[in-house]
Amino acid sequence: MKNSSSFNLSNKNVLITGAAGRIGSEVAKAALEANAFVIITDIKETKLEKVYKKLSNLYPDKVLSFCADLSSQKGIEYLINNALLKINKIDAAVHCAYPTSEGWGEGFENLKSENLYQDLSMQLGGAIMFSQSIMRCFTKQKSGHLIHISSIQGVQAPKFEHYVGTGMSSPIEYTAIKSGIIAITKWLAKYHHSQGIRVNCVSPGGILDSQPESFLNRYRNDCTNIGMLSPKDVASAIVFLLSPASIAINGHNLIVDDGWTL
Template identity: 30%
Template structure:
């Protein structure tokens, strides 16, 4: 009897929680999971944008979608949101630990390392790494109780794997301001990979797989100077489009990757291969 390999990529009826689901990448991740058949929980601190994403899914894709508010730096908020999902669906099959925080003070965020404030460091570490700990902790509890286990995918960054080439940022602007990539971003995103490795072995016996995806630079409003500088560092000669990140997520969320855990899929146009 022939086996259907493509069927393994289907997520029909699965319950997927996506943090940062209203973001630049997050909305594409939500669309992709819904397109594969999942019921998608669009989790974001910006509930208005999350509702817009959920509405698009309900109109254009086969999966259901619900927008949920959550402050991922608050354990009480995380617990409440996770319980909402369990109360409605009874289980959580997929967690995409995707959200990354935005600084409340961009001048402090982009400050030189020698002048970096500890308060800013702690704020970004809380948003980018503490939040993933809280989500994995409370969704992991749910998955451990399930006979089917689950799949957790965490979003890191190419700058959690490689140091940024500071030359790229000369004359580079994003949303009309000079930018760089601060050390806290690299440190927090590297921590995501460490947490992924740890949890992959910790929960392996419970049927919970834990993997990471690491996007390279994605076009999202940078000026032409940045795009040119960055593209010149990429073997494929260009920045990524947001939708190009989605295939790896569907693979890791689905049974197509049933024997894959503790891995990091880097989607960077070949940057790390130089």
């Protein structure tokens, strides 16, 4: 297929976790459009198979797929070891997997410690353990680029006034996890200095997904041009980071939010 992207990822093998999800599947598509080879992975087998079929139809011989549970070190090691058996090198990894407990989003007053600890562990702990394994691979290769996904909610406090009357909110643990993701990005980038390794982070604004009109209007008023984003808006920023055009960017948190945080 023709390269329809502004950036060229030729000869790059890009591993994308959470690739059956909203952002991960779009990152995989955008990376393929930019000529990358992609390894897609997710815990949800049927959804992943659907994404695999769609992408490999469009880009034959450019997609590998592995179903894996990344909430355990064993699952992470299984994924990376098996990917390396097939492709020898992983040039970049975009960690979009987003595991949540059953009580996710319950609200501050009803938060249960078992759900809180599970979410902190799976989302922030999981991101740290994924980083450990992929860095082992990058260190051996003497090159690699890890991209974590945070959120505008990790950059500043939620705009609670947007949620009034909608039943929606943004959990306290989400803010803790997402600001933690930005912090570990900086830690990892600095820790791996002088090794040809980069670690960056993207903080997207909200993705349009059938939210109530009243919320969308309030949200839009706090943005500059677009309001809620499409997964494509986030994926194209990630492709920029994956490309040689971003070579001097390291330990950075790229906010992609149409000005919501201004």
